[in-house]
Amino acid sequence: MTTPAYSLAIGDRAYSSWSLRGWLLFDAFGIPVQTRIARLYTDELPTLLQDFLPARTVPALRLPNGPAIGESLAIAEELASRHPAAGLWPADPDARAVARMLAAEMHAGFTALRSHCPMNLRVSYADCAPPPAVLDDLDRLGALWAWARAETGATGDWLCGDYSVADAFFAPVASRIATYNLPVGAAAAAYVAAHLAHPSFRRWRAMGMVDGPDQDFYRRDYPRRDWPGPAPLPARAVEGTAAENPACPYSGQPVTHVLELDGRRFGFCNAFCRDKTIADPEAWPKFIAIYRP
Numbered sequence: 001m002t003t004p005a006y007s008l009a010i011g012d013r014a015y016s017s018w019s020l021r022g023w024l025l026f027d028a029f030g031i032p033v034q035t036r037i038a039r040l041y042t043d044e045l046p047t048l049l050q051d052f053l054p055a056r057t058v059p060a061l062r063l064p065n066g067p068a069i070g071e072s073l074a075i076a077e078e079l080a081s082r083h084p085a086a087g088l089w090p091a092d093p094d095a096r097a098v099a100r101m102l103a104a105e106m107h108a109g110f111t112a113l114r115s116h117c118p119m120n121l122r123v124s125y126a127d128c129a130p131p132p133a134v135l136d137d138l139d140r141l142g143a144l145w146a147w148a149r150a151e152t153g154a155t156g157d158w159l160c161g162d163y164s165v166a167d168a169f170f171a172p173v174a175s176r177i178a179t180y181n182l183p184v185g186a187a188a189a190a191y192v193a194a195h196l197a198h199p200s201f202r203r204w205r206a207m208g209m210v211d212g213p214d215q216d217f218y219r220r221d222y223p224r225r226d227w228p229g230p231a232p233l234p235a236r237a238v239e240g241t242a243a244e245n246p247a248c249p250y251s252g253q254p255v256t257h258v259l260e261l262d263g264r265r266f267g268f269c270n271a272f273c274r275d276k277t278i279a280d281p282e283a284w285p286k287f288i289a290i291y292r293p
């Protein structure tokens, strides 16, 4: 008998910061999930959420053969209870307490940063003239992150040792600091860089680059700069179905859409999977397995 899957309702990947948190709780911890996406600011969202009542926002999670729950923090706790070996929270009790405090403060706070700098993974601005309240939020983040490292003795990329729920909760903040080129100290900048390079974050962003039209609500006229995260390999879409791989690396289905990289042609079974691969080829292990066998 196959285990029934978790079903996760999400919004536009480029813009829905809470959906990113919810999805990272699965992808970054190796827990399989089926996603159902709806466009923010359209009727799609309330329609999708009809299947996830009483949740009113995304992410919303339908438990296998069970109820639906909303609220990213509740989803984190529920997954941690159901998957104790996945390491969502640090194993050390003191580090776990620190991680819980971080996630809770993120869940409740940083409203100035969140409203002045809404998450937008499709652009990178040189400056956004952050007002004092945003600078206060950035100071608080820097202090909180330094406190977590001092308290837990974490010396690597993540705040409490291994990547935990606390880090997943700060991923959208890291993306905002990158997108809006916000001023932070060296330690915070290194933490942001670690998020931009995290494989799960790269996969989400790659999908977010191509999974729907730009939303006007998030448009800003700030000067642009290059995305400060890892630069994608230079792949591009090409016509035809001729490809060096006989079947889609993700589904095993016949090739219908092709990309070109380094003069080589690779095929996929639909436009979305081809285009998410073009957006960041190195984010996709099954593609890299055929590109660099």
Ligand SMILES: N[C@@H](CCC(=O)N[C@@H](CS)C(=O)NCC(=O)O)C(=O)O
Binding pocket: 011, 015, 016, 017, 018, 019, 040, 045, 056, 057, 058, 059, 070, 071, 072, 073, 107
């Ligand atoms: N406290 C919620 C916040 C979720 C949230 O605000 N999600 C936004 C998208 S990022 C949403 O669903 N907005 C649609 C709406 O409020 O109608 C959580 O932790 O999951």
